[in-house]
Structure formats: structure tokens, C-alpha cells
Amino acid sequence: MSHLTDFQTFFLLSILKIVVVLVITLTAVAYTVLLERKVLGRMQNRWGPSRVGPFGLLQPLADGIKLFLKEDLMPLATERPLFIFAPIIALTCALISIAVVPFGAVTHIAGVDMFAISDINIGLLVILGITSIGVYGIALSGWSSNNKFALLGSLRATSQVISYELALGLSLVGVVLRAGSLRLRDIVDSQAAHGALSWNLFGGFQFIAFFIYLMAAYAETNRAPFDLPEAESELVAGYHTEYSSMKFAMFFMAEYANMITVACVATLMFLGGATSPLGNLLPANFGGPILSAIFPVLWFVAKVFAFLLLYIWVRATLPRFRYDQLMAFGWKFLLPVAILNIIATSLVLALRG
Amino acid sequence: MQLALFIIFGLLAVAGAINFLLQRHPINSALSLVVVMMSLAVLYWSLGAEFLAAAQVIVYSGAVMVLFVFVVMLLNAGEEERTHGSKAAYAVGFPGAAAIFCLLSFVFLSNGKSFGVTDLGNHLTHAANNIAEISQVLFRDLLLPFESTSILILVAILGAVVLARKEH
Numbered sequence A: 001m002s003h004l005t006d007f008q009t010f011f012l013l014s015i016l017k018i019v020v021v022l023v024i025t026l027t028a029v030a031y032t033v034l035l036e037r038k039v040l041g042r043m044q045n046r047w048g049p050s051r052v053g054p055f056g057l058l059q060p061l062a063d064g065i066k067l068f069l070k071e072d073l074m075p076l077a078t079e080r081p082l083f084i085f086a087p088i089i090a091l092t093c094a095l096i097s098i099a100v101v102p103f104g105a106v107t108h109i110a111g112v113d114m115f116a117i118s119d120i121n122i123g124l125l126v127i128l129g130i131t132s133i134g135v136y137g138i139a140l141s142g143w144s145s146n147n148k149f150a151l152l153g154s155l156r157a158t159s160q161v162i163s164y165e166l167a168l169g170l171s172l173v174g175v176v177l178r179a180g181s182l183r184l185r186d187i188v189d190s191q192a193a194h195g196a197l198s199w200n201l202f203g204g205f206q207f208i209a210f211f212i213y214l215m216a217a218y219a220e221t222n223r224a225p226f227d228l229p230e231a232e233s234e235l236v237a238g239y240h241t242e243y244s245s246m247k248f249a250m251f252f253m254a255e256y257a258n259m260i261t262v263a264c265v266a267t268l269m270f271l272g273g274a275t276s277p278l279g280n281l282l283p284a285n286f287g288g289p290i291l292s293a294i295f296p297v298l299w300f301v302a303k304v305f306a307f308l309l310l311y312i313w314v315r316a317t318l319p320r321f322r323y324d325q326l327m328a329f330g331w332k333f334l335l336p337v338a339i340l341n342i343i344a345t346s347l348v349l350a351l352r353g
Numbered sequence B: 001m002q003l004a005l006f007i008i009f010g011l012l013a014v015a016g017a018i019n020f021l022l023q024r025h026p027i028n029s030a031l032s033l034v035v036v037m038m039s040l041a042v043l044y045w046s047l048g049a050e051f052l053a054a055a056q057v058i059v060y061s062g063a064v065m066v067l068f069v070f071v072v073m074l075l076n077a078g079e080e081e082r083t084h085g086s087k088a089a090y091a092v093g094f095p096g097a098a099a100i101f102c103l104l105s106f107v108f109l110s111n112g113k114s115f116g117v118t119d120l121g122n123h124l125t126h127a128a129n130n131i132a133e134i135s136q137v138l139f140r141d142l143l144l145p146f147e148s149t150s151i152l153i154l155v156a157i158l159g160a161v162v163l164a165r166k167e168h
Helices: A006-043 A059-069 A080-100 A123-145 A148-179 A184-189 A207-220 A245-270 A288-317 A323-352 B002-022 B026-046 B050-075 B087-110 B130-141 B143-164
Strands: none
Touching (some): A006 A059, A006 A288, A059 A245, A123 A184, A123 B026, A123 B050, A148 A184, A184 A245, A207 A245, A207 A323, B002 B026, B026 B050, B050 B130
């Protein structure tokens, strides 16, 4: 690439990275839906989707075609521009935050880091900021639908998300204190010394923070056991009651993309990101230059996958909370425990000097 | 690059601010305000203040404006009537705004040199990190004012709770 300037190389490689990551994320979103249906099915003693393709593996494709070909109904009494913008906001915000996630070890090709779209020194704050913007998608969809159930669903979702955002942000402070940086690569590096033993979850003694993050993440993504915004026995389908066809599909994709983002953040903050859990048991250049660049990505994917399985397992196990229980749990239990965790972590760090 | 960002997001901020005034529905106005705040965050970032940018997005667009939108949704506020406004506002407001604009641009154009210059290159290539500097200032040099501000905010929250509680 000698005839291209530095900026042109950077630009072209960035576009390539964005396209690849977007395609992989959207495929992962589609197959997370299938994974959820399969695993949930087996946990409830039934097969799950098994007709389309071998083991039902082409089911996401069939679902996509079905949603794409459905009639796009638009009720007359909606607030027209906001009704269309709301799913776009939800999906865009869900997909943007993946841009700061580092997927693998630092691997430079032509001066560009190949395993992260952008490496920002406030990466964690960017993810939190985009999550907080994503609330608008849900809030506006319920309001612009001009439907009681949709409005109630979106009010529930919005208040739930902004309540649990606090606990989510505070649970990550202990990790940031240990790493001394908001850059996601630095946070991963701070857990890389001895494999799984130096993960923040084990060696960093941040398991209370991990528990708080787990609870807050389920509430943030409106998933069971906190899926009150979509409680079908009370609210039809919650904020996306009036949506059909691709607009509904966008909300659906946004929910699963948010799940994947939350799993990525959990992996980066508590499970050592793309570093190997075996630590120095494997030599650093295990399997040659190409394999040793791919292995971290595989570890990352495996950790994200494990976190997604945990999500599905919890959905199959726990019943839904009541609304007052949800709020009391968030404000009276998670928030104080998160603050105590910050105090304990900073005391230990200060005493160790 | 920085100039392009400034032009795009500066224009977006101005357009959002004008739209904020022209819209008749409170939700549309609130959303234009969100656009203004996000564009300001990008401008902060392009000036090298990345922490300020993130705080702007998280606090203002993510929390304050969500509450605004929430309240508008809960109260189910309808479209506002468009009035002609007061004569005094027209008589004083436009010349006043024009005078302030002229004064500010005069000061900036005539004394621009004495404001000093800053090198933004380091901030855009991550060579400099101002979060550490901000926390040094906030939690060491200015600890007392910072903590008293947080107590002030706590008092305000308690006051709001007392005012909102029904008398038994």
C-alpha cells in the first residue's frame, strides 16, 4: 500500500473494519435469537425450532425474510416522524457502542489496529453515554404510538433503564479504579498478568461488582427477570405494540444487539477481555503469528458466548419481578452495595499504595 | 479534520437551537435541545476535552433531557399556541442580542492574540490524557469546593423531596 497516504490507508481499513464488525454483529444478533430459542426449548423439555435447515440453523434467515415481507402497518393517530425515528435511534445506539470494543490483542497492520474499530481513551464512558442515549428510542416509540399499552410499556422501560444506569455505572467504578484508566485496552491489560487468576472477577475481588453489573445489565436490556416493559400478560407487547414489519424487527435486533454489547462490556471489565484464561501456561507466540493473532479473538467470543448463555439460563429460570420490587431492588439494594464496593475497593487500593 | 468537524457540528448546533425555538410541540423542542447538546459534546471533544464531552452526553442528553421528555410524556402536553410575544421583548431583545454579538466578536477579533493558542494535535492522537489532570484538580487541589458543591446538590435533592411529599 505504498502509493496510499497514511490517512487513506487508515480510512480504507477503518471502513473495512466497520463493515466486517457490522456484518458479524448482525449475524451474531440473528443467531443469538436462535440460540435463545433452542436453549430455552431444551430447558423446557421441547425441541425449539428444528424445521428450517439442519437443526433449524436457517431459522434466522426465514424469520428475517418473513419480517421483511410483512406489510408495514402505520396507525393513523401516530406522531409520524418520531414513530419512524424511534426504532432507528434504538438500533443505531445499540450498534454504535460495539465500535469501541477491542476484540483481540493489539495487532497492527499498516499502522492500524486491526481488532478494534477505534481505540478511545474514554472508551468506557462512550459506551455508557451511548447506552443512555438509547433510552430515547424506547421512550419515543411508546409516546409516538399513541397507545395506552405502548406508553405504559415505554414509561416502565425508561424509568427502569435510567434507574439501573446508576448501579451499572457505579459497579464499573471499582474496575476503573484498579485499572487506573477508562481506556478499554488498559482495563483488559490490567487483568492480563496471570490468566483467569488476575481477572477482575476473581483476582481483582470485584465479584460483588460483577453481581451488581449482572443485575443492572439484565434490567438495562429489559430482559427477564426484569422484562416488565414487555410483560405480555399486562401490556400486550409494551412499547413496540404498534410496530410491524421491519420497524418491529429493528427493535428486536436492538434488544439482542444490546445483549451482545452488555456481554462484551462484561467480558472486557470482569473476564479479562481477549486475554487467555490460561495465562502464561501457553507460550506467547503459540501456533505461529497468524494463529496467535486469532486465539485472543476466539477467547473473546467464547467469553461473550458464555455470558449470553447465562442470560438465557436466567430467562428460563426466574419469574418476572413486580414493578415495586424492581425499583426497590435497584435503589435500596444495588445502589448502596455498589457504593460500598467502591469505598472498599478504593480503601484497599489506597492502603496498598 | 477539526475544521470540518467544527463546521458540521457547529451548524447542527445552530440549526437545532433555531428548531428548538420554532417547534410548537414540547417533545420536538426537547429533542432539538438533545441535538444541540450532542453537537456541543462533539465540539468539546474536537477541542481535546474528551471527559467534558462524555459528561455532557451522559449527564445532559442522557439524564436531564430524558427526564424532560419523560415529564412531557407523562403530562401528555399538547401543542402550544403561537403568540406574538410582548412588544418589550422585540424592542429590547433584538438590539440587545445584536449588541452582545457585536461586542463579543469585536473582543475576539481585536484581542484574539492575547487569549493564547493551544496545541490540539496531542489530544486528537491520544498522546495527552486530561482525565488524570481533571481528577488531580477536582479531588486534590479543589477538594473542599468540590465536596461542598456535592453537599449543596444533596440539600437541593432533600428540599425537592420535602416539597413533593404530601402533608399527613
